Amino acid sequence: MTWTAPSPAIIDDILSQTRFDANGLISAIAQDPDGTILMLAWMNADALRETLETGRVCYWSRSREKLWRKGETSGQQQQLLEARLDCDMDAALFIIRQTGVACHTGRRSCFYHGVTPDGLQDTMQPEIDPAVLYGR
Template sequence: MNQAVLAQTIDRVAFDSAGLIAAIAQQHDTGEVLMLAWMNRDALAETLETGRVCYFSRSRNKLWRKGESSGQTQRLIELRLDCDQDAVLLMVDQTGVACHTGRRSCFYNAVRDGALVSISEPDVSPDQLYPS
């Protein structure tokens, strides 16, 4: 991406007081919602420049390149901003599972018949994704 266009795009984003924006990852061809994470200015710029999705880890206080330890990467297909430009929708091509629990999607808990239930089992053991 042209550096001037990149800077103009990032300048339009309404980051919160902590310098973050919510980022929803969605599988580009199925519409499946995979996860919600956070991006700061650097993560957003890196994602747009490289096409490999990068987030900001609030718990580790550093950039987190999706799949850097698990191999479960996200390739950016398209980035969209919402109407207030305070949330990002990342249309991605997900390799493997998106959730650290080993499930395809982080949204595996559902309220059904008045109870919270798990609607999917892990596809991969978290121990396989993140060996000690």
């Protein structure tokens, strides 16, 4: 499966129907084709447009206040396979091919804190040291 970009007119139509919040953002979930949820991030209209046009997932970094092309510093890129918007048109789900790990902690998924009767338990260990990922 590979991503085929819609025409610019179709992308414009999709963006006009998307319900961005007061900050101009929607939540975006990245999911592996096997069903594993890899991460949740945020997108503004520019990030959504770039993702749909190029097939390389782009987010909005709230902390840096700029577009964040996943993997631009770590090499852990996300290639779009399928894109969906929810019923309210205010959240996106992206089925992606992940290069390496998705989480900045070096884990495959950002969702590794399991809630147990005894408190939080890590459900997976890092696959790569974040210092190696980011050259620190």
